[in-house]
Amino acid sequence: MSILSLQGVCKNFGATKIIRNVDLDIIEGEKHAIIGPNGAGKSTLFHLISGRYQVSAGTIRFKGEDIHNRPPYEINRLGLARSFQVTNIFPRLNVFENMRCALLWSRGYGYSFWQLLGRQHSLNEEAMHMLEQIGLLDRAKIPAGELAYAQQRALELGIAVAGGADLIMLDEPVAGMSHSEAENAVELIRRITEGKTLIMVEHDMNIVFDVADRITVLVYGEVIATDTPEKIRANRNVQEAYLGEVAESA
Amino acid sequence: MKSLSMKLLPWAGYLIAMLGLPLIFNSVLAISILNQMAIAIVFALSYNMLLGQGGMLSFGHAVYFGLGGFLAVHALIMIEFETVYFSIIYIPLVGGVFGLLAALFIGSFSTRKAGTVFAMISLGVGELIAASSLIFVSFFGGEAGVSGDRTYGPPLFGIEFFQNIEIYYLAAAWVFIATLFMYLFTQTPAGRMANAVRDNPERAEFIGYSARWVRFISFAAAGFFAGVAGGLFALNYEFITEENLNAATSGRVLLMAYIGGLGYFIGPIIGAVVLTLMNSLLSNYSELWMLYLGILFVLTVMFLPRGFAGFIMMHQVAWAQGKLKHLLLPYLVTGIPALLFTSLCIIMIELSHHEEGAMHVLGITLEQSSSLSWILLAFATAAAFYATRRTLPQLRSAWDTANHIGDPASTKEEDTTAKGAKQS
Numbered sequence: 001m002s003i004l005s006l007q008g009v010c011k012n013f014g015a016t017k018i019i020r021n022v023d024l025d026i027i028e029g030e031k032h033a034i035i036g037p038n039g040a041g042k043s044t045l046f047h048l049i050s051g052r053y054q055v056s057a058g059t060i061r062f063k064g065e066d067i068h069n070r071p072p073y074e075i076n077r078l079g080l081a082r083s084f085q086v087t088n089i090f091p092r093l094n095v096f097e098n099m100r101c102a103l104l105w106s107r108g109y110g111y112s113f114w115q116l117l118g119r120q121h122s123l124n125e126e127a128m129h130m131l132e133q134i135g136l137l138d139r140a141k142i143p144a145g146e147l148a149y150a151q152q153r154a155l156e157l158g159i160a161v162a163g164g165a166d167l168i169m170l171d172e173p174v175a176g177m178s179h180s181e182a183e184n185a186v187e188l189i190r191r192i193t194e195g196k197t198l199i200m201v202e203h204d205m206n207i208v209f210d211v212a213d214r215i216t217v218l219v220y221g222e223v224i225a226t227d228t229p230e231k232i233r234a235n236r237n238v239q240e241a242y243l244g245e246v247a248e249s250a
Numbered sequence: 251m252k253s254l255s256m257k258l259l260p261w262a263g264y265l266i267a268m269l270g271l272p273l274i275f276n277s278v279l280a281i282s283i284l285n286q287m288a289i290a291i292v293f294a295l296s297y298n299m300l301l302g303q304g305g306m307l308s309f310g311h312a313v314y315f316g317l318g319g320f321l322a323v324h325a326l327i328m329i330e331f332e333t334v335y336f337s338i339i340y341i342p343l344v345g346g347v348f349g350l351l352a353a354l355f356i357g358s359f360s361t362r363k364a365g366t367v368f369a370m371i372s373l374g375v376g377e378l379i380a381a382s383s384l385i386f387v388s389f390f391g392g393e394a395g396v397s398g399d400r401t402y403g404p405p406l407f408g409i410e411f412f413q414n415i416e417i418y419y420l421a422a423a424w425v426f427i428a429t430l431f432m433y434l435f436t437q438t439p440a441g442r443m444a445n446a447v448r449d450n451p452e453r454a455e456f457i458g459y460s461a462r463w464v465r466f467i468s469f470a471a472a473g474f475f476a477g478v479a480g481g482l483f484a485l486n487y488e489f490i491t492e493e494n495l496n497a498a499t500s501g502r503v504l505l506m507a508y509i510g511g512l513g514y515f516i517g518p519i520i521g522a523v524v525l526t527l528m529n530s531l532l533s534n535y536s537e538l539w540m541l542y543l544g545i546l547f548v549l550t551v552m553f554l555p556r557g558f559a560g561f562i563m564m565h566q567v568a569w570a571q572g573k574l575k576h577l578l579l580p581y582l583v584t585g586i587p588a589l590l591f592t593s594l595c596i597i598m599i600e601l602s603h604h605e606e607g608a609m610h611v612l613g614i615t616l617e618q619s620s621s622l623s624w625i626l627l628a629f630a631t632a633a634a635f636y637a638t639r640r641t642l643p644q645l646r647s648a649w650d651t652a653n654h655i656g657d658p659a660s661t662k663e664e665d666t667t668a669k670g671a672k673q674s
Contacts, residue, residue: 073455076458081456081457088453089450090449090454091450092448098446101457104443104457106458110439111443113435113438113441113467116434117438118437162457
């Protein structure tokens, strides 16, 4: 049962074709990794699915509903949440407020200006619980912009998953982290995406092969393979196009 | 329980200050200044809903103040001619509703984007309304404006609002209620999301919120409270002109909010009080008060980007550690020559502007035409500047010591609380 389905999706910037005719089906509950060399269009694909960019051609269906070219907030309300490659938080709000804001819409508060946040005890407890999960409970009162890098990444992740979306998209969640920080982050990702569908872009092959149930390889805007990790490893096209490069440069 | 009383304390202080001030300062001039402050506080707080809390830089906020005020005066006229029958105590609400309606209309297109686009639209709309006010004479009354009379309508407990002090207490009640509601707004989902959209509109859209809607709600609320301030203005002055909705008024409210401190709820209140005092007191002493206001603004932007409120809040760390007293002496040592320097600069500015050509300062006669006066002044100013500069490093190091959270006792305590939090 596919939760997300892309058909013939293209994206051009002027004359440059960044995404070429991508077909992709994400199965509900799977952990799916998208890999590919720099400039392959992985982040662009994320932006198209989440509504940041408009598609040039093709359709995107999420839970059977056509979502292409709809604004990000509508797509998010359907249960699709994402994180960003470059940390994208609310820097002047404190860590707790960041988390609480991420919860607001899915908990039905909408644009309410008649409810006081301080009185919403279950909401506040939930925000604190999320902070505990991502290990930032003791940083709750600090402006998010003043957190250390790895902590900001953890918060970034927390904001993405807080709303309880069914499909979570993580764009290079461990980029720029040290080895031990990355290990912790992967552990965290596993924990908080349990039972949910995950799509992730990642460069670290150890993490990809460790976490993913299926892998899609994107090269120059085209999908050259979608398969289980073992078969991707054995795929000659992939080796030539991508894994080979990594092996040589490593 | 303790936290609740801590929360209520500033509000009680605010209420006592508003009720008590006219007992201490009871001259006609003082009451008139207090009335101006009351109006300015509501106006500046409403402006901060846009800029400080919502990240929308508006150059046309006087539009909602002025339109609310105009409708309030028209309501006064209608009460006078008995077209409608209600007490004038509700006039600020009339202003508010009209400010809200205007904001709903203009906000429907201007809040699409923040940043430069929003700022330019606000400027354009401001100019448009100000220009229309001179064209549509029947509503705006042309250059003379429109005037009403607040003493008609049913009296409130026998009060007919002939006296300014009676209007002051009515205004104080409105200011308190408006301040309370504007504060409560910051504590609601819409108010908090306004901060989030200010910080990062893009991310807000990926957690389910339309940045435009969030801005629109703040904009409408700001329009409402600006209209309330306009209604208070109408009650106090009983007339209103085009000047009250033009760019100069829009600029003044920006200055108030900025000088007071955008990042703090109390900032615009401080700004409104300071600027009203400068406006009404300084203008009695010097024709150049606008120049001083301009200098104050530039200095605030350069050296206190978080405004007066930010300056006060800077001392929180030192205060929490009980080290504030160590700053007192360095402040005096630097403050005295700095004050002297400022005074000498002002004397030079005033002397160059003085009509009679001579000034008497502390028994010394300074003449505009005498080069000796100028040389003496220049020398004294340079000396004061030098003294200020010399004492600055001391102040800086005293500041660093007072704000240093490094002594073993406090770090240890921090560590244990951090561990405790992790375990729980």
